Amino acid sequence: MATTTATPNHVKNLDLADQGRKRIEWANQSMPVLQSIRKEFIKNQPLKGIRIAACLHVTTETANLMITLRDGGADVALCASNPLSTQDDVAAALARDFSIQTYAIKGEDNDSYYSHIMSAIDHKPHFTMDDGCDLVTLLHTKRKDALAGVIAGTEETTTGVIRLRAMAKDGVLGYPVVAVNDALTKHMFDNRYGTGQSTIDGVVRCTNVLLAGAKFVVAGYGWCGRGLAMRARGMGAEVIVTEIDPTRALEAVMDGLRVMSMTEAAKIGDIFVTVTGNKSVIRQEHFELMKNGAIVANSGHFNVEIDIPALERISSSKRPTREFVEEYAMRDGRKIYLLGEGRLINLAAAEGHPASVMDMSFANQALAADYLVKNHGSLEKKVYSVPQDLDKRVAKLKLESMSIGIDRLTSEQEEYLASWSEGT
Missing domain, CATH: 3.40.50.1480 (Adenosylhomocysteinase-like)
Incomplete structure (x- = not known):
């Protein structure tokens, strides 16, 4: 080889x-x-x-x-x-x-x-x-x-x-x-099942945090967000979804998840993960609302999804506390933890x-x-x-x-699907 x-x-x-x-x-x-x-x-x-x-x-x-x-x-x-x-x-x-x-x-x-x-x-x-x-x-x-x-x-x-x-x-x-x-x-498999599992793996590896009972905020409900929400929920977390697309937001609701704006989610979330493909999804106004000990991570491709410069500006100090974990001390005494420099946490702290x-x-x-x-x-x-x-x-x-077989259309079925004349 x-x-x-x-x-x-x-x-x-x-x-x-x-x-x-x-x-x-x-x-x-x-x-x-x-x-x-x-x-x-x-x-x-x-x-x-x-x-x-x-x-x-x-x-x-x-x-x-x-x-x-x-x-x-x-x-x-x-x-x-x-x-x-x-x-x-x-x-x-x-x-x-x-x-x-x-x-x-x-x-x-x-x-x-x-x-x-x-x-x-x-x-x-x-x-x-x-x-x-x-x-x-x-x-x-x-x-x-x-x-x-x-x-x-x-x-x-x-x-x-x-x-x-x-x-x-x-x-x-x-x-x-x-x-x-x-x-x-x-995208139906890699983005959903791969990102879902590997992101949870990365977050847990570098924090050892318990997901059961935690309020887990997923920013974005595309295929990656769907998979991440599914896996976090399976670990016992209370999953909250933020979205800009009304159809995806409605889908998350129908999937049994809580949906709200990031401004509302910032007040109650324990763990935040962005998977949107956009920039500044978590911004200064959100950091200012987060509770002490909030954990923030990204599993979108670039580290721009989290406004790290804003986090730097409003913090009084920062220090590494664990591998791939940076503690930001806010001037009011709160602490926010950024994982993996805001880069893909599933690859930064885990194996992808x-x-x-x-x-x-x-x-x-x-x-x-x-x-x-x-x-x-x-x-x-x-x-x-x-x-x-x-x-x-x-x-x-x-x-x-995987040694899995599936059915094939019969000639009658093929003819039925190709025609318009046969009705009820």
Whole structure:
């Protein structure tokens, strides 16, 4: 499975590679769909000669995607899509054992983060694989020299897709991009079940707080918010949802949850987690209302969902109290606790989504890459959804891996659904 060819890299410590490789192999056991695609890629070499620059969370699951792309013939360079999401042992193993250029260190500062993206762009990619659109943005701003060689790309997240659609609307997007996040087998499972479980994991790991009986405020009731609310409720928390969309708010009510404005929730909440994809969701006026000991975290892609500069302004002091926990002392004596610097708490303090759910997301990534390499010439410079046949193929492969069969339409049923003449 591995090679030992030296590659350019900037990782924390190559001596961590042995442990990283074991963890990559562990995750691979729970990714049967990606395994089957990898076998096809090895045989058919659909990405032969394609240079890929990937800006993703450097985790065990991502590692298996990178290995699949490499085994499909691609020349891959990987950088982190968030300063706190890298698993250093995984980065070391990719660089040392799998011949994948890797530029990622957990806790890297802002300059290093962007320097690593630049290193991935120096790879002169034909194809981009982004998680949040930072790599694509740099290609269209500071690194236009490398833009002409890019034929297509994919985007993993809700946040990134929002940015890409804005670029397409403004007529500046330089190549076609498939929004992997739009695949049903991505957002209905990864966002809901993955984010739900891994966010709770991150919050509990760094605080050891008891969720049972706590008032748990979920900001945003999209797929990530739905999953987070479901898991918090399952742990015994009293879940409160804040929303700006009336339909989603109504859905939360019908799901049996309390719904109110953030101003009202701020007064009573014990734990707050933002999952909206927007900025300044929790602001100064909310911090000023929070009770002593309130815990604030984010599981949206960027750390702008919490207005951290405002929290800094109104606090008299701050100090670390536990790993990934910063205590902010308010001038009136209250204390507010910020987790993971406001970054993705599920990756900052935990390991991110379980491999079995990322199996579907990264299967979509691999199949979308294959599709785009074959079809980019006929596509416009805009954002596309994952083709429905690929999406359904991922679902089918996942069911097969679980030894689950489903019904098929009979010829009579097919005829009935295709006709209009037969009524009551």
